[in-house]
Amino acid sequence: FFILLVVGQAAKSKRPKEPGENKIKPVNKKVKPKTPKMKERESTDSSWKSQSILMQVMDKGRFQKLAATLSLSAGESIELRCKGSNVTWNYPSYLDTFKDSRLSIKQLDRYSQLILANSTAADTGEYSCWLQLCNGNKCRKDETKTGSTYIFFTDKEELFVPTPSYFEIVYLNPDKPAVIPCRVTTPSAKVTLHREFPAEEIETDGTDIIYDVKKGFVYQHPTSDHKGIVYCKAESQGAPQISIKYHLLYVEVPKGPPSTTIAASSNRAAVSDSVHVICTVLGEPDVDVNFRWQYPGQQSERPAIIQNFWRLINRGIGHTTRMSKSVLVVEDFEAGDAGNYICIAQNLQGETTVATKVELN
Numbered sequence: 001f002f003i004l005l006v007v008g009q010a011a012k013s014k015r016p017k018e019p020g021e022n023k024i025k026p027v028n029k030k031v032k033p034k035t036p037k038m039k040e041r042e043s044t045d046s047s048w049k050s051q052s053i054l055m056q057v058m059d060k061g062r063f064q065k066l067a068a069t070l071s072l073s074a075g076e077s078i079e080l081r082c083k084g085s086n087v088t089w090n091y092p093s094y095l096d097t098f099k100d101s102r103l104s105i106k107q108l109d110r111y112s113q114l115i116l117a118n119s120t121a122a123d124t125g126e127y128s129c130w131l132q133l134c135n136g137n138k139c140r141k142d143e144t145k146t147g148s149t150y151i152f153f154t155d156k157e158e159l160f161v162p163t164p165s166y167f168e169i170v171y172l173n174p175d176k177p178a179v180i181p182c183r184v185t186t187p188s189a190k191v192t193l194h195r196e197f198p199a200e201e202i203e204t205d206g207t208d209i210i211y212d213v214k215k216g217f218v219y220q221h222p223t224s225d226h227k228g229i230v231y232c233k234a235e236s237q238g239a240p241q242i243s244i245k246y247h248l249l250y251v252e253v254p255k256g257p258p259s260t261t262i263a264a265s266s267n268r269a270a271v272s273d274s275v276h277v278i279c280t281v282l283g284e285p286d287v288d289v290n291f292r293w294q295y296p297g298q299q300s301e302r303p304a305i306i307q308n309f310w311r312l313i314n315r316g317i318g319h320t321t322r323m324s325k326s327v328l329v330v331e332d333f334e335a336g337d338a339g340n341y342i343c344i345a346q347n348l349q350g351e352t353t354v355a356t357k358v359e360l361n
Contacts, residue, residue, distance in 0.1 A: 053083040054129055054147020066149040071187060074155035077117040082129035082147060086139075087112035092125035094164075121158035121185045126150050126214070150214050154186045159234040159241045161185055171285050171320075172222035172250045180217040182232035182243040189236040193217045196229040196245065224250040249312075249320040251284055257350030258289050258324075262343050270361040273333040277356065279343035281324040285312055290346045291326035296339035305329040335360050 055063045056070070057079040072078060082089070087107060091114070095103045104115045116123060128148035132139045161183045172178045184191055191211055193202040204211050210218050219226055227250045232243040258281040265276040281289045291308055298304075310324040326345075330337050338360040344353050 052147040053087075053131065053145050054127075054149065055081050055083075057081055066147065068148075069150045069152065069187065071152045071154055072119065074119055074121050074123075074153045074158070074185070076119055076153075077115065078119065078151070080114045080127060080129075082112045082114070084111065084131040084145060085109060086132040086134060087129050088132055088141070089114055090126065090128045091116075092123060094122065119153045120162075121153055121155040122162045123153045124151065124161045124183065124185050152185055152187050156186075156236070156238060159184055159186060159189050159236055160232070160243045163244055166244050167247065168244060169247050169249060169285075172219065172224075172226055172248055173284070174222060174251075176222075178219045178222045178226075178248070179215050180219075180230060180232065180246050180248075182216045182234075182246075184213065184234055186234075186236045187213050189234045191217075191232055191234045194231055194233060196231065202230065222250070226250070249285065251320055255284075255349060257352045258283055258345040258347050260343065260345040260352040260354050262341070262354040262356045264341065264356050264358050267357060268359050268361045269333045269337075271333060271335070273361075275330045275333050275337070275358055277328045277330075277341045277343075277358070279326045279328075279345060279354065281345050281352075282321050283324065283347065285320055285322040287322065287347050289324040291324075292344040292346070293326070293328050294340075294342040294344075295328060295330070295337075296341075297330065297334075297337050300336060302330070302334075302337065305331070333360075 052065060054066055056066055058064050063081070066080075085107075089105060089112065091103070094100075095116075102117045102119075104113075104117075106113045112129065114127070114129075126148065127150075128146065130147070131142040131145035133142045168181075170178055170180060180193065182191065193204060193209070193211075194200065195202055202209065204217065208220050210220065212218055217232070227248050229245055229247050231245050234241050234243070260279060260281050262277065262279050264278075266273075269275045277295075279291060279293075283289060289310075291306075293304075293306060295304060296302075306326060306328050308324070308326045310322055312320050313323050324345075326343060328341065328343075338358060340355050340357050342353060342355045344351055346352075
């Protein structure tokens, strides 16, 4: 089947909510922020925590060191300061995606300032900063000068952090944990996981399935038995709220460079024919593939149409594979178009080169 992601943006409704009604509004894109990795320091004078360079600016110019988590009410503004003359920030990425004017970052002589005005439930997430050490154009993170906090922007109308759609796909890979990202805005909320069919609550045993308030439900060892449609339910001093639905797809594809095949519509073509050469990759659903082509008419800049697309295919027993294709089309075939058509398919783990020959009839 094909995946179509529709991102909507809706105005905030103030009407009373019915019990159990889906309260997620497609307001902002949620992307899990990257947590800076902290290396253990060899020095014995202090741990990295005491070296935290992140502080919150309070009323009347007071400063406060930040704990691992902070809870604020949605609507409040916050000002953070990070000590240093060359500071990099990390925050929920949708603020960049939507170029949100509520976010302001300024680098001053001795510190960097981050201000977030009129916060919303969607701003819930990790806020971190670190000092950059630069030598010429090359910069690296100073692992000893970092700061990080996870901020909950609590909103009783929005117990779940809003997402851009009402439906998400989560891939279950047998060799890595899978996350059902129904994060909450109120850390004290009671959150449970439910299967849609058959309708039942999924037990969170704290070993195979755990709940992390900063991530959501984590399947530590996904299997094909976990596939299906699930949702989360949260309760906190009021009617329970329901999250969006998550479609869990089980994946089992060998890792490595793309598994690639190539085929031409015909290996012999007459002058003025139209020839299609198709390069196909079968791989993991969430692994992107890039295609490059080399073909006889390239040197003389002969026009060729190249189209790339992908879709998910069900390979039985709940296994899902992504089929990526690149199609090169040569219209009005000429003698100079005869020869080898080479496709190079690349993913993060390497590249595969395949070729086929098209001769003049």
